[in-house]
Amino acid sequence: MIKNIVIDGIKAENRYFLAPMAGITDSAYRQICRSFGAGMTYTEMVSAKALTYGDKKSLALLKIDDSEMPCIAQIFGNDPEVLAEGAKIAVANCQAVGIDINMGCPVPKIVSNGEGSALMADIKRAEAIIKAVRKAIDIPLTVKFRRGFTFDTINAVEFAKMAESAGVSAVCVHGRTRTQMYSGESHFPTIEMVKKAVSVPVIASGDIFTPESAFKAMNEYGADAVMAARGALGNPFLFRQFLQYEETGAYDATDPKEVIDTMKRHLLLTCSLKGEQRAVAECRKHMLWYLKGIRGSKKFKIIISTLETCDEVIKLLDEIKETCDG
Ligand SMILES: Cc1cc2nc3c(=O)[nH]c(=O)nc-3n(C[C@H](O)[C@H](O)[C@H](O)COP(=O)(O)O)c2cc1C
Known part of the structure; x- marks a missing residue:
């Protein structure tokens, strides 16, 4: 308990x-x-x-x-x-x-x-x-x-x-x-x-x-x-x-796909609370922190920092998620 x-x-x-x-x-x-x-x-x-x-x-x-x-x-x-x-x-x-x-x-x-x-x-x-x-x-x-x-x-x-x-x-x-x-x-x-x-x-x-x-x-x-x-x-x-x-007395490691899904949820929630422009800007740092644990994410980190719309970020996150499949 x-x-x-x-x-x-x-x-x-x-x-x-x-x-x-x-x-x-x-x-x-x-x-x-x-x-x-x-x-x-x-x-x-x-x-x-x-x-x-x-x-x-x-x-x-x-x-x-x-x-x-x-x-x-x-x-x-x-x-x-x-x-x-x-x-x-x-x-x-x-x-x-x-x-x-x-x-x-x-x-x-x-x-x-x-x-x-x-x-x-x-x-x-x-x-x-x-x-x-x-x-x-x-x-x-x-x-x-x-x-x-x-x-x-x-x-x-x-x-x-x-x-x-x-x-x-x-x-x-x-x-x-x-x-x-x-x-x-x-x-x-x-x-x-x-x-x-x-x-x-x-x-x-x-x-x-x-x-x-x-x-x-x-x-x-x-x-x-x-x-x-x-x-x-x-x-x-x-x-x-x-x-x-x-x-x-034990715990599971995080699943990269769940990390990506959570990133999307976090971004969309922030968009609904603060509007798209502010959300994308403010979520950048969070996105980089989330990506820390994902193998091969270095190149995506550079790209994600340049994106300005929510759709662009979501699209990139979907791409990253696909790389987690293999
Ligand atoms: C970026 C950042 C912002 C913080 N802002 C606050 C704050 O607004 N109020 C507060 O009481 N502590 C704040 N803290 C301190 C944390 O609540 C915590 O006490 C501190 O980071 C030590 O914990 P940690 O070693 O697990 O990070 C902040 C810490 C960081 C890193």
């Missing part, structure tokens, strides 16, 4: 979540990942400030389809009042089951505004933000952060304790520091230390690339759930593998 996790009444389908990834985990990709079994999805990070200005693009990021539920909306910012207001707007404008605050983003543009992982270096402000948002909304609140800002200021345990007492219903910890960005290894023992320090569920992020790594995070380091991020790029099949591994 597949285990699941309940976060303050929110029942995830299982313990394998799709991580928030800006520019990647849009509604189309969340739907695709859910269809392969992702137990929880997250929106891309949305600026609370932009929401308070009524920014249409930011509101569009909060569009959540029934088929991608349960989904948590992630917001970011640096001002308690603005985040509280932004969270209220998010709750009023989407069907998210919870709100997550991003306190882990390492990107210079975000950090220089005192947002994302910068809040790990300003724990008082982080606490004020969590308290303000907690007061403003009546659905579960979670927070996603890192091991610390730098190696000299590692504070994931202290941060998790602060977040719990300020009112979050779960914490998600990425076991890298801000300085590491996305390089080096994610430090799984941090997950274990945080788990021992708080009683709310702990979700592990960082280096969850295979069912084995997910199991390691949960069984050896005590994570209550895991999040796949880069491991899920062009690989929504990972979620099915997680579930298969939990049930049987």
